[in-house]
Amino acid sequence: MNVRLFVLGMDMFIASVLLVVYGLTTGSTGLVGVGVSISVVGSVIAIYSAAPGEPTLGAILSYTSMLAHAATAMVEDLDLLSNKVCVHSASTSTLIVYSKTTCPDAPNPGVGFAGGSPYFSIPVSVFQEVAKLEELSSQHLEDSLNSLLVSELGFCKAIRVEQRGELLVVDVIGLAKPLVNYTKYPVDPVVLLPLAVIARLVGEGKIHLVEKETTPEYTRLIVRVEGVA
Amino acid sequence: MRELLRKVELLILVYVILTASMNSSLLTLGESRVDAYIAVNILMYFISYAVVRPFSEAPSLVKALNAALLIVFTIIVAFRVYEVLAK
Numbered sequence: 001m002n003v004r005l006f007v008l009g010m011d012m013f014i015a016s017v018l019l020v021v022y023g024l025t026t027g028s029t030g031l032v033g034v035g036v037s038i039s040v041v042g043s044v045i046a047i048y049s050a051a052p053g054e055p056t057l058g059a060i061l062s063y064t065s066m067l068a069h070a071a072t073a074m075v076e077d078l079d080l081l082s083n084k085v086c087v088h089s090a091s092t093s094t095l096i097v098y099s100k101t102t103c104p105d106a107p108n109p110g111v112g113f114a115g116g117s118p119y120f121s122i123p124v125s126v127f128q129e130v131a132k133l134e135e136l137s138s139q140h141l142e143d144s145l146n147s148l149l150v151s152e153l154g155f156c157k158a159i160r161v162e163q164r165g166e167l168l169v170v171d172v173i174g175l176a177k178p179l180v181n182y183t184k185y186p187v188d189p190v191v192l193l194p195l196a197v198i199a200r201l202v203g204e205g206k207i208h209l210v211e212k213e214t215t216p217e218y219t220r221l222i223v224r225v226e227g228v229a
Numbered sequence: 230m231r232e233l234l235r236k237v238e239l240l241i242l243v244y245v246i247l248t249a250s251m252n253s254s255l256l257t258l259g260e261s262r263v264d265a266y267i268a269v270n271i272l273m274y275f276i277s278y279a280v281v282r283p284f285s286e287a288p289s290l291v292k293a294l295n296a297a298l299l300i301v302f303t304i305i306v307a308f309r310v311y312e313v314l315a316k
Contacts (some may be wrong), residue, residue, distance in 0.1 A: 005241070030259065033266030036250045040270050041248055042295065048237055051290045 002049045003151055009046030013039050034055055061178055071122070071187040078111065078118045081164060081186060087207040088121070091199040095121040096192055103206050122187070124196045132203040136225065138163040144201050145170070145194065155179070160218075170194055170221040183219075190219045197222065244277035252297040264305045271302040 016038035023031030050148060075098060086103035088095045097107050099118055104114035109123040127148055133140050142161035149155040157174030172190055179189050191209060199207045202225055211222040251269045260266070275298070284291065 002237075005237075029261040030256050030262060033260065033263040034256055036263055037248060037252050037266040037270040040267060040274075040298075043300075044244070044274060045241055047290060047294050048241065050235070051288050102266060 001154070003144060004048055005049035006046055008041045009049060010045070012042030014042075015198045016042055064182065068182055068187055071120075072185050074111070074120055075186045078120055080118065080120055083186070085191060085195070085209040087124075087195045087199040089202075089204050089207070091204055094124050094126075094199050096124055096196060097121040098186070103208060116201065121191075124192075126193070126196045127200050133201050136202055138168065141168065141198065141201060145197060148197055149193065153193075155189075159194070166224060168198075168223050168225065170198070170223060171218045172221065173218040175219065183214075191221060194221060195223065198225075230287055236281060240277055240281040240283045242272055243281055247273040247277060264308070268305045271298045274298060 019035035019038065021129045023029065023033075023035055025195060038188065043047065071138075075083065078098075079097045080100060083098040083100065084103065086097050086099070088103060088107050089096055093109070095107050095109060097103055098121070099119035100117040101115060104112070104119055104121075107114065107119060107121045109121055111120055113119070130144075130148065133144060138161045142159060143200050145159040145161065149159060150157065153170060154176055155171050160171040160173065162169040162171075174188055175183070182189050195207050195209060199205075206226040208224040208226060209217060209221060210224050211220075213220040248270050251273055252266065255266060255269065276297075278295070287295065
C-alpha cells in the first residue's frame with residue numbers, strides 16, 4: 001500500500017465531508033456538489049493507494065525464480081554458500097559481492113578471483129536518481145529506507161535502523177509475501193535490496209553484512225559501513 | 230514498479246486538475262444539482278484514465294472501481310434521460 005496516497009485520499013475525503021456539512025447548513029447545494037465531487041476524488045485516490053502492481057507480477061516472480069536458481073547454481077559451483085556479502089559502491093557502479101574471505105577492493109561484475117579466492121559479484125542499479133545522504137545518522141537512514149523500500153517498492157511494512165558503535169542494525173519488518181519464498185535462496189532479497197539501497201544512500205565505499213538474524217517478526221541485518229567518501 | 234507508480238501519480242494529477250477546473254466552472258455557472266457534479270467528476274476520471282492508461286491490464290481492485298463509477302454514472306444519466314422523456 002502506498003501510505004502517502006492513502007493519507008492524501010483520506011484527508012480529501014474528510015475535508016469534503018466538512019464541505020458537504022457546511023453546504024447543507026448554509027443551504028448551498030453547489031457547495032454540497034463540490035464536496036461530494038471531492039469525496040469521490042478522495043475515495044478514488046484511497047483505492048489507488050491499495051491497488052497492487054500489474055497482474056504481470058506472476059510473470060515477474062516466475063522470471064525472478066529462474067534467475068534465483070541460476071544465481072544459486074553459480075554460488076554453489078563457486079563454493080560460496082557459506083559466503084560473506086558486501087556491497088562495493090564506486091562512482092560508476094555498485095556491485096553486490098559474494099566472497100569467501102574479505103570483500104575485494106576492486107571487483108569486476110560476474111565471477112572473479114581476489115586473494116586466491118573466488119567471488120561472485122552482481123551489478124545493481126537501484127534508485128540511481130536518489131542523492132546520497134548528507135549526514136549518515138540512523139534516523140536519516142531509517143527515514144530514507146522507509147521512503148524508498150516501504151512507500152515506493154512495498155518491500156516490507158517498516159524498517160527500523162539503530163546505530164551501535166560502528167555498526168548499523170537494520171530490522172526489516174513484515175517482508176512482502178511474494179518475496180518470502182526467495183529468502184531461502186543465497187541471493188536473498190531481504191539482504192540484497194536493503195544493502196544496495198544503503199550503499200546508494202551512503203555513497204562510495206563498502207557495506208559489509210556482518211550478521212543476519214531471522215525471527216518470525218523481522219529480519220535483522222547488522223551492517224558495517226566502510227570508507228564512505 | 231517505479232514507472233507504474235509514476236503513471237498512477239500522473240493519473241491522479243490529471244484527474245485532480247480536471248476535476249478542480251470542472252468543479253470551479255460548474256460552481257461559477259451557478260450549477261446546484263449535486264448529481265451534475267458527480268457525473269462530471271466520473272467523466273473526468275474516465276478521461277484521465279484513458280489519457281494516462283496507468284496499467285496494461287488493470288488490477289481487480291481498479292476494475293471494480295471503474296465498474297462502480299460506470300454504474301453510478303449510468304444511473305445518473307438514466308434518471309436525467311427519464312426526466313426528459315417523462316415530461
